Ligand SMILES: [Zn+2]
């Protein structure tokens with residue numbers, strides 16, 4: 517996802533609201549086993565173009581789909597995270613996001629924000645009871661009489 521700052525500046529606009537689909541470019545962005553993005557994340561928010569930097573204040577919404585980490589049932593869940601970053605038009609700070617030639621690319625910052633907010637596991641419900649370690653029954657729907665220490 518990128519913005520052409522020269523176009524914005526030429527039109528006399530230094531602020532813009534946006535609400536766009538983000539095309540994920542890396543397939544290792546979600547590293548949970550058997551879990552994928554159900555669709556492209558949405559990024560909506562506000563961009564301010566300042567003299568030597570750009571400030572992005574946006575919300576990223578993404579949906580993960582895959583098997584529940586405990587009971588393996590197919591499940592889907594939507595998450596949101598914030599993207600609040602300043603992008604510098606010149607390289608000076610170590611680790612700061614930058615842009616060059618009036619081309620502001622948000623991909624790295626979006627990937628980072630999503631990666632930081634990914635859950636440790638995908639659960640069908642917070643209180644998912646999981647599978648019985650002995651007989652493999654799904655304890656959310658079946659009752660088994662195995663004795664376990666859990
Ligand atoms: Zn489950």
Ligand SMILES: [Zn+2]
Pocket residue numbers: 648649650651652653660661662
């Ligand atoms: Zn059992």
